[in-house]
Structures are given as C-alpha cells and as structure tokens.
Amino acid sequence: SYELTPPLSVSVDLGQTATITCGGNNIGSRNVHWYQQKPGQAPVLVIYNDNNRPSGIPERFSGSNSGNTATLTISRAQAADEADYYCQVWDSNTVLFGGGTKLTVL
C-alpha cells in the first residue's frame, strides 16, 4: 500500500521560512493536500491540489509537488503557525494521511 513519509518535527526561527516535506513513491503524480492542526482544535485545510490556497489562508502558505517529494512552505513564520501539519493524498478510493509534522517556531 502507498505510504507517506513526513518528518516528525521541523523547527524554524521567527520570521524565517519553514519547509515541511512529505515523501512518497512518485508522489508528484498525485494531488497532495495539507492541513494545519493546533492543539485542541480541528484540522484546517491550508493547501489543496498541491499548490492552491483556500480562501482565508494567508499567502505565506504555499505548496509544491514533484518527483518523490511534496512540500509545504510557510514564509515569514509566525508564532501562530506553530502546529501539527498533515499531508494527505487520495489513493484508489481510500484516503491516506501522513503521520504529521510538528512545527516549532523558535
């Protein structure tokens, strides 16, 4: 079965750029979606179809997907961006989530 392999944790200095990856075999051929989840809250979609932002999501959030790696990029990281981030793909009528990446803003 298909597997997604994100890092367990990523840290970024305040105001710098955070990069969260999601690995998968030829993931570039799939559409990848990203969710942000803060403690005690429901997940929020921040990127869909690799690089599209839902309304209300800041332009600081962007995505890319090529080869074996999809990437969520957060520019000018803020304290409020500290959260768990999950990548997700659709695969043969099932849905797969990556295990989640904890983003720490230093």
Add this chain to the structure above:
Amino acid sequence: QVQLVESGGGLVKPGGSLRLSCAVSGFTFSDYYMSWIRQAPGKGLEWVSYISTTASNIYYAASVKGRFTISRDNAKNSLYLQMNSLRAEDTAIYYCARSEWGIWFDPWGQGTPVTVSS
C-alpha cells in the same frame, strides 16, 4: 457560515455500538461528499469513510469495514456513522468533514470523542 456539529460520542464497552451524527448548515448539503475522519489520543489523522452526494458511492478504511456504516439524510442535512463491534483501538475523536469528491476535506467539525473501554 458553514458549520458542522458532531454529536453522539461517549463511553462504550468493547463490543458495543454507538451512532454518531453530524448536523450541517451554511451550505447545500446534498451537493457535497461527506466524510468521517478520526484521531486517536496523541496520534495522527485516520480517514474512516466517505459517502457521495446520493450515497451511491461509499468507501471505508480497512480498519472499520464491516463494522461501521456511513449514511446521510439530505432532507435533514445530516451525516451519520453507525459503529458496531467497537474495539479499544476505535477510541478517538471523530470528525465529520465536507469533502470535495472525497478527495480533500474542508471544513471540519469540532469532533466528538468516543472512548471504548470496559
């Protein structure tokens, strides 16, 4: 304003049953796929099931297939999850989410907790 409100969670013994509900408002419910997604304590997200607009297409995760049944009532703007033969590993917060063709999920409800324990 789009709202999804889950209910029906609680404490149940192993082997027991529970029915979750998700009441939605703020959008045309019958136009969208809907899904249930769960999160065990301290763990990541796990997709459970999704249902198409007319319930003609329904899919389940392998971990719940044969035990859980998803359904919807478009007249009542409501989504349901009937959970039977519950196990300790089904303990989680259960979220309902609006889905684009079953492919991505936006928005999500606040979740309802389910605890399976003797």
